[in-house]
Amino acid sequence: MSWVSGQSRSRSSPAWLALRRLAARAAARDSPLRQADWLLLATVLALTSLGTLMIWSATQPALLAQGANPHGFLLKQLLNIALGLVLMLVVGSLDARQLRLLAPVVYGLSCLGLVAVLTPLGTIVNGAKSWISLGAGFQIEPSEFAKLSVIVISAMLLSQPAAKTRPAAARPGAKAIGKALGLGAVPILLVAAEPDLGVMIVLVLLVVGLIAVSGVRLRWLAGMVAAGVLAVTAVAQLHLLKAYQISRLTSFLNPSADPRGTGYSAAQSKIAIGSGGLHGTGLFHSQMVAGNFVPEQHTDFIFAVIGNELGFIGSTATLGLLALLMIGALRIATQAEDQFGMLVAAGIAIWFAVQAFVNIGMTVGIMPVTGLPLPFVSYGGSAMFADMIAVGLLQSVRRHRNVFAS
């Protein structure tokens, strides 16, 4: 402790005592720092660093050409990451009980946000009314937080045993499942109204996945899947999807059919990734990236930049980091003793897995083009905050894995 002691500072001063207390708490066995999953944190930092570099490379030439600060996006993303880390620390320091209590609040707030988007407060970006402008150039995307809220509210509902008499073997009852489906449907429908297809897919899979993981009977699960198939058929038959959504959904099957329209992004992205080859063109060395051939290359299509500049080696490294992230989340789920914590962790794993697959899948031409960012890598504040809060939740679940152990 001598490293903080100075000549002018007395060892009995209040500041010194407060510091000692803090250090002692940090070093204690149950302290959030001692209990933190450092591998997970390292993975997250590696992904954000990679993303920041790629954003820098992707935006610098265009900013230079406009005469703007070439580091504009880089600095903003660094700020996003810093704020995200603070949010992660705050959320990570909460315990499971507090999380459970907060779940309805989070859910209510995010539903309100989604409603606000549909009012004149919302702004339209790329055909979807999914942003709220906060003025001074700041915008917020409530659908990012809707994912979190669906996870916590579903986890809360599905972790309440049906019969209090047999808590050990308690599967969620029909009532809980009904509540989960009902409360899940509200944000799903609100997002569908924006319309934001990507988020909708994530939310639907989250609700279905969480119900599945919650231990519901298999036949109920089969029934749900059947109902889902029926619903999709109905949507197709009743023309509930907008024309641009249908074309987005189908164009990935044959991108060259309409190179000027919806297939353009997909085709350019495939060319960018394919031409990266084994080693890529090198960071900051891609003419394709400098030429902005792939639209939205710093946000949704960031993986195209990775593939083009870093090649197959960089692409697989990114996939490896994402795998570490998901394994980290799933391990926390497996180790969680309480059902709520397990469901939160599993939900986060499902979220990241679905979103990463849909995002990268669209850049490599095996998924439709939807506006989903790559977790921790794509540029964007709302997404970064939501992702970081999710990591905070994982850390919290991990720390309290033994709290409810009988």
Added chain:
Amino acid sequence: MIPASRPRLVVLYVVVAALLLGLAVRVWYLQVKTGTSYVAQAASERVREVIQPPVRGPIVDDNGAPIVDSHSELVISVSMPTLWRQADGGAAVLRRLSGLLHMRHRKLLDEVRLCTVGVSQPCWTGSPYQPIPVAENVPATIGLQVLENQRLYRGVTAAVQPVTHYRQPISTALAQTIGYLQPITAAELRQQGLPVTGFSGVDLVGQAGLELQYDTALRGVPGDTKLAVNAAGQVTGTLSSVKPRPGDYLVTSINSAVQQDAERALASAVQRSQLAGSAVSKGGAAVVMTTTGRILALASYPTYNPSVWTGGISRGEFGRLFGRGGGEPILDRPTQGEYAPGSTWKVTSVAAAVAAGYPINGSYQCPAAVNIGGRSYANDGNPSLGAMSFYTALVQSCDTVFYELAYQIYLKDHPRANDVRSPHAPVQEMQKMELAWGFGRPTGVDLPGESPGSVPTRAWLYYLWKDNAHKGQDWCKNGRQNGSYIQQIEWDDCQFGNVWTAGQAVIAAIGQGYVSVTPLQLARAYAALANGGTVYSPRLGEALISPAGKVVRRITPPVAGHLPVKKSVLAYIRHALAGVVTSGTAAGAFGGFPLGRVCVAGKTGTAQVNGTQSTSVFASFAPCDHPRYVVVMMIPNSGYGAEVSGPAVRQIWDGIYGLEGQKAALPGGVLPGMPRLNQAGQLVPAGGQAPRPSPSAGHGAGQGRKRHR
């Protein structure tokens, strides 16, 4: 967690792993398996190249004052095909444009109509598919109005383009030497591997004169911006951007004042001769520095204003420049005109005679006429002057002295080789001397298209005969032994055209017959005589200076050879030429000239040419004892050297030294040093005096300098 959840989590593990594995396989397929095909696709991605033409470097005189320069100006152009496609044929657009430009509507309509049969100037001479410039140096506000209201001005463009400015009156005085610029042809583009800007009016290249000679340096390097263009044709980004680099300054040794004096003197000499009844139509003059081989002035008559080339030359102007009727002002007489030098040639004949063993201080007979080969060769005016020295022979310009000497040398000079039909026959002694003085071959001046002149060596005669006996003039077919006078000569030429005869030898000794020289050749030979024997390859260019002020290349006239003549003999000849002006054939022309202030030495020449009047020649240098400059003038078909060219050369000397009421172009006869680029990006005289009131800021050199700092 409840036990039922555990297997579900295992399934989730498997699903996540499968998703990631699927992505990895897909990425491997794209990047490793089929990667090369995408590399090819990426390379063929649409890249649009925008070429910005560089501003052409100016040509400046020895003080740094511009003769020709270019400025970037906002130019309003009209694309006729776009106008024609409009419902009213573009009438509304043109009416609006004439209002915007404060230009009479009628005038605008005339400028954009195409020159075809029955359409007189003004009209557009270029391609109808090329934007037609209708207003140059337009204020930016008008340009912006055009660009921002494209709905109102469809087919009208405003773009910054280099515009060539010919400074007057110097560029008219120097028109042929400057040369001209013309749109580059497709073949030239390919040959030089140049990028196409898409606006052919901008791709100007030098086609003659200094503009052609120094084209690569003057042209600069075009700017090149590569824009990424998406499938919809929208510009999505800038891949690379290289700013255009303006061309270098070409500093010449042309002294504008001397040049204008020379042009004026030449023109007035021609006009005086015309008034006296001669059919003279052309002439050339050259002013050369003896000790360096630099050219101070090259005057050609007739001349023209090179501004006719800007914005496309009209058919009429083109015809006038290249037509015989207008005296072919396009030709550069000082380097392309080949005229008989007449008695100015005798300096080489004296040197040849001394080389052949005739003593410099010897005595030679000057009878009224000599009989050689059955023909009588007489002095002009048939005076018989008795025995005389070479000094007097030059001062009085006695022909018979040189006839006799040439004949004697001819008799001893490989007589059996005179009718050998071979290019390898030995060169005659006198012609060897003439070649050594730089005649009969190009001077190597930094101008394209120079004429070599002719010295009738045996090989030269052989080629003349070979080229005309059975082809060319076809002497053997057209000639008749008993036909007309011309036919008889042709028959004779067919039989003996290759034979070096005594008659040719003697008239060649006085600069007639087959002998022809360009004014510049004569000037450099006299410069060699004046400087003690160094024959230079003359140069107009002094240096190339980059827009940043760095001297890219210093141009020094190379030494082409040395006269095989003793210094004492050259001094003797110089002494005699001083006598020509004080007491000889040029004494009249220089009567009253302040020789006490500047001693001028020279030689008159009056070459009789069959069927026309004499070629009037005057070759001179000054000061007599330490010559610095040579002034030469040749005017064919005009009269005596002493009467036409002599007084005109005197005028040029007056201008150089500031004599007889003239303002001195070179005070004290001293040349200015190399100009340099000042902080403001202007070329200023070496002395550091205030620059002449001639803005050269438009060249962008100022900005260029700032950029480089």
